Amino acid sequence: MATESDGEEDTAGKLTGSQHLEVDDDLREMAKKAAWSVSSCKPGNGVLALRDDNLDTYWQSDGAQPHLVNIQFQKKVKLQLLVLYVDFKLDESYTPSKISIRAGDGFHNLKEIKTVEFKKPVGWVHIPLSGTDPRETFIHTFMLQLAVLSNHLNGRDTHVRQIKIYGPRPNPVPHQPFHFISKEFITYSTLK
Amino acid sequence: METLMVDRVQSSLRLFMYRNALFLCERLCAEFPSELNLQLLATCYLRNNQAYCAYHILKGSKMPQSRYLFAISCFQMNLLREAETALCPANEPNAEVPNGAAGHYLLGLIYRYTGRRTCAVDHFMQALAIDPLLWAAYEELCILGAAEEASECFNDAAAFRVQQQQLSESSSQNLTIGTECQSLPSSMALGSGDTSPRHSKQLHANNTRETLSHPHGTVMVAGHPPIGGPSNISQYYTPPAVTQLSGVAPPPLCRNAQLYLNAIGGDGYTKSNVNAVIQAPRRKFVDEGKLRKVSGRLFSDSGTRRSTRLSGEAAANTNSNASQLGGNGANHFSAKSLGGLSSSSSKTNSAVLRSVTLRRGQSWANENFDEGRRSQIFYDSCADNTVTTSSMSALADGKCLEQDKMGCGISAHDSRLASGIREFLGLLRTLGEGYRLSCLYRSQEALEVYLRLSQHQFNTGWVLSQVGKAHFELVDYFEADRFFDLARRVSPYTLEGMDIYSTVLYHLEEEMKLSYLAQELISVDRLSPQAWCAMGNCYSLQKDHETAVKNFQRAVHVDSRFAYAHTLCGHEYVALEDFENGIKCYQSALQVDERHYNAWYGLGVVYLRQEKFEFAEHHFRKAFHINPCSSVLMCYLGMALHSLKRDEEALEIMEKAISADKKNPLPMYQKANILSSLERFDEALKELEQLKEYAPRESSVYALMGKIYKRLNVHEKAMFYFGIALDLKPPAADVATIKSAMEKLYLPDELEDTL
Numbered sequence: 001m002a003t004e005s006d007g008e009e010d011t012a013g014k015l016t017g018s019q020h021l022e023v024d025d026d027l028r029e030m031a032k033k034a035a036w037s038v039s040s041c042k043p044g045n046g047v048l049a050l051r052d053d054n055l056d057t058y059w060q061s062d063g064a065q066p067h068l069v070n071i072q073f074q075k076k077v078k079l080q081l082l083v084l085y086v087d088f089k090l091d092e093s094y095t096p097s098k099i100s101i102r103a104g105d106g107f108h109n110l111k112e113i114k115t116v117e118f119k120k121p122v123g124w125v126h127i128p129l130s131g132t133d134p135r136e137t138f139i140h141t142f143m144l145q146l147a148v149l150s151n152h153l154n155g156r157d158t159h160v161r162q163i164k165i166y167g168p169r170p171n172p173v174p175h176q177p178f179h180f181i182s183k184e185f186i187t188y189s190t191l192k
Numbered sequence: 193m194e195t196l197m198v199d200r201v202q203s204s205l206r207l208f209m210y211r212n213a214l215f216l217c218e219r220l221c222a223e224f225p226s227e228l229n230l231q232l233l234a235t236c237y238l239r240n241n242q243a244y245c246a247y248h249i250l251k252g253s254k255m256p257q258s259r260y261l262f263a264i265s266c267f268q269m270n271l272l273r274e275a276e277t278a279l280c281p282a283n284e285p286n287a288e289v290p291n292g293a294a295g296h297y298l299l300g301l302i303y304r305y306t307g308r309r310t311c312a313v314d315h316f317m318q319a320l321a322i323d324p325l326l327w328a329a330y331e332e333l334c335i336l337g338a339a340e341e342a343s344e345c346f347n348d349a350a351a352f353r354v355q356q357q358q359l360s361e362s363s364s365q366n367l368t369i370g371t372e373c374q375s376l377p378s379s380m381a382l383g384s385g386d387t388s389p390r391h392s393k394q395l396h397a398n399n400t401r402e403t404l405s406h407p408h409g410t411v412m413v414a415g416h417p418p419i420g421g422p423s424n425i426s427q428y429y430t431p432p433a434v435t436q437l438s439g440v441a442p443p444p445l446c447r448n449a450q451l452y453l454n455a456i457g458g459d460g461y462t463k464s465n466v467n468a469v470i471q472a473p474r475r476k477f478v479d480e481g482k483l484r485k486v487s488g489r490l491f492s493d494s495g496t497r498r499s500t501r502l503s504g505e506a507a508a509n510t511n512s513n514a515s516q517l518g519g520n521g522a523n524h525f526s527a528k529s530l531g532g533l534s535s536s537s538s539k540t541n542s543a544v545l546r547s548v549t550l551r552r553g554q555s556w557a558n559e560n561f562d563e564g565r566r567s568q569i570f571y572d573s574c575a576d577n578t579v580t581t582s583s584m585s586a587l588a589d590g591k592c593l594e595q596d597k598m599g600c601g602i603s604a605h606d607s608r609l610a611s612g613i614r615e616f617l618g619l620l621r622t623l624g625e626g627y628r629l630s631c632l633y634r635s636q637e638a639l640e641v642y643l644r645l646s647q648h649q650f651n652t653g654w655v656l657s658q659v660g661k662a663h664f665e666l667v668d669y670f671e672a673d674r675f676f677d678l679a680r681r682v683s684p685y686t687l688e689g690m691d692i693y694s695t696v697l698y699h700l701e702e703e704m705k706l707s708y709l710a711q712e713l714i715s716v717d718r719l720s721p722q723a724w725c726a727m728g729n730c731y732s733l734q735k736d737h738e739t740a741v742k743n744f745q746r747a748v749h750v751d752s753r754f755a756y757a758h759t760l761c762g763h764e765y766v767a768l769e770d771f772e773n774g775i776k777c778y779q780s781a782l783q784v785d786e787r788h789y790n791a792w793y794g795l796g797v798v799y800l801r802q803e804k805f806e807f808a809e810h811h812f813r814k815a816f817h818i819n820p821c822s823s824v825l826m827c828y829l830g831m832a833l834h835s836l837k838r839d840e841e842a843l844e845i846m847e848k849a850i851s852a853d854k855k856n857p858l859p860m861y862q863k864a865n866i867l868s869s870l871e872r873f874d875e876a877l878k879e880l881e882q883l884k885e886y887a888p889r890e891s892s893v894y895a896l897m898g899k900i901y902k903r904l905n906v907h908e909k910a911m912f913y914f915g916i917a918l919d920l921k922p923p924a925a926d927v928a929t930i931k932s933a934m935e936k937l938y939l940p941d942e943l944e945d946t947l
Contacts, residue, residue: 025735026923033769080924137928168925169735170769174800175835177865177899178892179923183701185890188667188856191793191824192695192729192763 017121021083027166030077034165039068042157050163055085058159060094061148067158069146070107071165078138078167079103082127082146085162088120093155095121096148101129103141110145120152138168194224201232210240227255234261243268256290263290263298276302293323300332305753309786313338323357324350324617330624334631337787337818342624346617354613359606619649626658633789633819635662653683661692667824667853672696687713687722691756694726698733706730721747721754728760732767740764748780755785762794771798789818793825800832808832823853827862834866842866857887861896868900876900891920895930907937 031051038047040063049057050069061067088095098117104110116127130137144165148158171179173189180186197220204213217233230253234246243265250262259278266275279289279299289295296319303312313336319329324346333339622644629638639662642655649655656679663672676693679686690713697706710730713723728743741764747757762777775798781791792815799808809832816825826849833842843866849859860879867876877900883893898913914934918927 024924026925028735078925137924168923171925172767174797175831176892178895178917178926178929180890180892181920181922182887182890184855184857184887185861185892186701187669187699188824188827188858190797191790191822192698192760 014117014119015121015125015127016119017086017123017125019123021124021164022126023081023083023166026169027080028169029164030073030079030167031071031163031165033073033077035072037070037072039063039066039070045159050160053162055087055161058091058161060159061157063157065156066100066147066149068148069160069163071144071146072106073142076140076142078140079129079144079165080138080168081166082129082144083164083166084125084127084146084160085123086118086121086125086160088122088152091159093151093153094157094159095152095155096150096158096160097152098149099127100147100149101127102145102147103129103139103143104145105142107143110143113139115149118152194220194229197223198229198232201236205236205239210236214240227253227258231255231258231261234258234265238264238268247271256288260290260295260298263295263302267298267302272302272306276306293319293326293329295319296322297326297329297332300329304332304336307783309336309338312336320345321353324354325620327620327624330620331627334624334628335785335787337631339624339628339631342621342628346621346624348614351610351613351617354617355606355610358609358613619645623649623655626655630658630662630665631787633665633821635665635821638662651678651682653679653686654688656682657686657689657692660696661689664692664696665819665822667822667856669696669699673700673702684712685716687717687720689722691722691725691754691760694722694729695760698729701733703730703733706733719750721751721757723747724750725754725757725760728764732760732764737764737767741768752780753784755781755788755791758784759788759791759794762791766794766798766801771802774798787818789815789822789825792818793828796828796832800828800835803835805832805835809836821852823849823856823859826852827856827859830859830862830866834862834869839866839870857883857890860886861893864896868896868903871903873900873904889920891917891922891926894920895922895926898930899933902933902937910937 036047036051038050038059038061040061041047042060042062045058045060047059047069049059059069082101084099086095096118098115100112101114101116102110102112114127114129116125118125129139146163148160151158173180180189197216201213201217201220204210204216213236214233217229217236221229221233230249234250237243237245237249238261246261247265247269250258250265253259253262263275263278266272266278276299279295279302289299296315300312300315300319303309303315313333316329316333316336316338319326320333330339330342330345339345622641626638626641626645629635629641639659642650642659642662645655656675660672660675660679663669663675672693673696676689676696679689680693690709694706694709697709706726707730710723710726713720713726717723724743724747728740728747731737731740731743741761744757744761744764747754748761751757758777758781762774762781765771765774765777775795778791778794778798781788781794792811796808796811796815799805799811809829812825812829812832816822816829819825826845830842830845830849833839833845843863846859846863846866849856850863860883864876864879864883867873867879877897880893880897880900883890884897887893894913894917898910898917901907901910901913911934914930917930922930
């Protein structure tokens with residue numbers, strides 16, 4: 001599980017982002033199975049820019065704060081890590097500074113699970129979704145909402161260049177209580 | 193003038209100058225329109241990979257040979273219905289199928305690909321009955337699961353039939369020396385007597401090699417060439433899938449074959465006999481090619497590969513004639529090598545065969561029946577058969593079967609012929625039995641059969657690949673790796689079986705080897721499904737399932753009749769949890785080959801995930817029915833039964849799985865799982881204790897033990913085992929589950945979902 005790397009935090013515990021996207025091998029991207037929406041956007045800088053794997057395109061909001069990115073799944077999924085790409089050098093006052101992450105079954109019962117603060121972040125910001133409790137490595141939810149509460153330099157609108165969301169890989173062998181890790185087991189566990 | 197033109201066309205074809213041949217042939221047809229000339233033109237088109245042209249010019253022709261060529265063109269253009277009507281006209285239900293065995297074989301293929309299995313089986317059987325040396329028909333029967341034992345098909349009765357055919361062919365032949373012969377390398381160097389066994393051997397070896405060497409069914413030389421020199425060689429040229437099969441060739445082929453075997457002058461010549469014999473080997477090659485090739489490029493590639501492979505084989509051959517082989521292998525088809533033949537044993541024959549094929553392979557891949565056509569022209573033009581046969585004889589070094597020896601030679605020939613045929617059939621029998629057993633997934637027996645082969649036959653690409661595949665089916669990936677590696681060394685350009693090899697490397701998690709294999713295969717032939725399957729497996733190993741899907745789609749694109757590509761694609765979709773597409777892929781695989789148990793297995797897994805347990809059980813059972821020796825399948829069947837709450841049966845199957853393969857730990861683990869769900873904790877723990885010994889670093893074993901002890905309220909042990917499980921660093925999901933279980937250890941376990 002990806003933890004906040006040293007390069008990502010400054011002394012006050014605010015995230016500063018890292019150059020590289022570092023994700024554990026046992027995680028996989030969940031975003032394809034979700035429906036993405038945003039609270040507002042400028043024409044030409046819509047929600048697609050968040051998912052296009054292109055760091056030059058960005059989503060720009062166009063309304064009142066908080067700006068929201070909603071990620072809705074068809075069934076309850078386990079989510080472990082959220083990664084954002086933001087760039088203070090390019091976006092300055094559009095760069096988010098405080099983000100709240102909420103989860104729930106739908107718009108009616110979202111509950112905040114985490115708040116993070118950024119300080120002039122440049123690059124990928126990894127946000128693990130677990131609480132301090134190791135049992136809760138994942139959150140099990142239908143929907144995730146990212147709320148940009150404030151921007152650097154008190155900007156009104158925000159730019160986010162990319163968002164990725166990760167969860168654990170399913171067990172390749174169905175209906176097993178545990179994963180297999182040893183070579184002897186894995187060799188015999190599936191046919192191809 | 194007509195003769196002259198025909199002759200030029202044939203020699204152009206023989207020398208692979210297709211543009212020349214086409215041009216001249218078109219002039220010929222304009223000048224002397226006749227159906228035979230039309231057939232020649234069609235042959236030129238087919239050789240030049242223009243099946244559509246051949247299709248148009250032959251549409252509506254009635255002569256058997258024309259119908260046959262037309263059917264070939266239709267088959268290559270994937271117009272199966274028309275091909276079928278050509279071979280079996282609807283309004284003439286009793287018409288004889290053109291070209292005997294080859295025609296039946298083609299019909300069999302058509303029926304197979306249009307889903308009419310019983311008819312297909314029927315025709316393949318007929319093909320084999322007419323020509324017992326038609327390996328490809330037997331191979332198809334094995335794939336369809338309907339082959340009888342090889343000893344039935346390649347037995348003495350078959351030998352007798354072959355002998356009869358050869359005799360009648362030879363008796364219809366003329367031994368006069370034709371002018372053409374001179375050009376042929378004369379090294380028949382075989383005494384008349386020698387010819388037959390060697391010939392048949394070569395025939396056989398050739399045939400076998402043919403089957404092996406064709407990833408794309410490119411044509412391979414049919415062998416016999418060494419004996420007869422060019423004309424003979426041409427006989428066995430199975431043109432690469434698209435082009436070949438000039439219907440014209442058979443007669444000459446036959447004759448050539450006869451020469452070798454009998455050297456008896458002849459009179460009448462029965463076309464059907466000739467056709468049967470000749471067509472059979474040729475057909476085999478052609479069909480393979482048809483089945484698998486995508487474009488002419490393939491042929492050239494396979495041609496080259498073949499030659500390399502052959503040289504590889506030559507290298508690998510520990511035969512004493514290896515040196516000779518080496519000489520032969522230098523793509524030099526010289527009288528010398530042939531001369532070497534006379535004194536050599538059958539091994540040399542194979543060697544020479546190989547060298548010949550080598551040479552062939554190295555030339556342009558579109559080998560064809562040039563020689564045959566030449567002879568055919570002779571046949572056509574000279575009613576008195578002054579043709580090639582004589583050339584063959586001439587080749588035979590003078591001491592040929594010729595006129596001189598005719599009288600006394602005959603009985604000697606007969607016996608030699610008979611023994612030659614027997615040996616040939618013996619070899620086919622072993623290989624056939626091995627192949628049949630491996631198609632029935634009785635891999636252990638198949639391995640034993642293959643071990644009965646002689647050293648030099650065993651060390652060929654095809655056999656080594658089959659042995660590798662047998663080990664793969666036995667889930668013995670190390671041995672499989674070893675044999676496939678050997679196969680690649682013996683014939684580095686063989687593609688057949690390399691898709692299985694890539695799966696073996698996937699299971700062994702050998703990333704480096706796998707990516708190397710994939711790169712090599714792509715560089716050898718970008719248009720082969722095996723290369724893309726290997727690439728896909730590479731990405732799959734790195735868990736990049738989307739790219740893997742793309743690669744497998746490409747493999748499917750390149751050859752939609754390659755079942756394994758569909759199955760592998762399905763596996764990737766399932767890994768991406770796209771079950772709908774996964775199911776579609778598996779179903780396509782099953783359409784191509786109903787006995788592809790991997791696809792049944794894949795469907796079972798999908799339904800297991802979707803919790804449609806009855807479907808899952810049904811599909812696993814089907815897979816198990818096809819491959820009853822796989823302990824992994826038994827394990828999955830047991831898992832499906834357990835999900836259906838049919839635990840007694842589940843436990844039974846697990847026991848079977850455990851005894852089927854001692855090295856497979858999964859059934860024991862599943863058994864423990866089932867027992868613990870049945871609350872038979874002590875038995876479960878016993879199993880797990882055993883497993884602990886076998887796989888001491890498997891965290892799931894300890895986790896399950898901890899879970900059981902938790903249920904038994906033996907808290908210290910539970911904690912102990914959970915601790916070990918955590919130490920072994922399972923993935924995060926398991927860490928969460930285990931830690932959660934540890935927390936709740938001292939609480940009553942009422943409402944726990946997982947533990």
